[in-house]
Amino acid sequence: MRDKRMFEGFCEMVLGYGNSYSPSIAYIIEGRFIQKHTTTPVYETFFDLINKYEASMLVFKQVFGCSGETVKVVKIKDGLIISGEDAYTPMSFFQMLTSTKSSNWIIQEYIKQHPQMMLLNETSVNTLRFISYHTGDSITIFPIIMMRYGMPGALVDNSSLGVGVDSRGYVMDFAFNLKNKTRVKCHAAGMKIPFFNEASALVEHLHSNIPEIFTIGWDICITPNGPHVIEGNDGWDVALY
Secondary structure (H helix, E strand, C coil), X not given: CCEHHHHHHHHHHHHCCCCCECCCCEEEECCEEEECCCCCCCCCCHHHHHHHCCCCEEEEEECECCCCCCCEEEEXXXXXXXXXXXXXXXXXXXXXXXXXXXXXXXXXXXXXXCHHHHHCCCCCXXXXXXXXXXXXXXXXECCCEEEEECCCCCCCCCCCEEEEECCCCEEEEEEEECCCCEEEECCCCCCECCCHHHHHHHHHHHHHCCCCCCXXXXXXXXXXXXXXXXXXXXXXXXXXX
């Protein structure tokens, strides 16, 4: 669960390459840029990668860890890398990523979410946290799903707002502000999550292939084509619930 390169391999094994998960497009390992193995080089250097994704968005995730604490969602514009309010040259951004010892990264394309999910917040990919339990005989999904979504303008969802989704896939009435610890009326209360049943089935299918872990918190986003697994957490946050 915690090594994203291994988790990617698990998803490829269970789902097939690129199906309902995001395969990495390159890595930064021990200070070196490494493209995924291909028969012909697509981008030999980090600069080549940034040039290829001009006017697009990329996601950088540390290889080891959970809960999206160090995830960087960036925009590529005019050859610069925009991260939050900061702009970097490709070289300065690469140096920033590799300045910490053993700071290894995977690089993925930004996920396009379902238009209905943008009603929560259009600037962040809003995710559903499914909790599943593998008892050996069956898999049970906790009946309340936590949906996290960002504040307007935020590119990530993990530190802003959370709202419950019931077992039928409907958004509950009140959200919780994760920063100032206040409860607020959710503007999307009553909305039915698209592909909700398919998302539940995806979680069950994934967990059925790793019975060694008793409980997992799955981060699932909804794309125009269906559910998409972002991450699995063996140490999910009880406080969210």
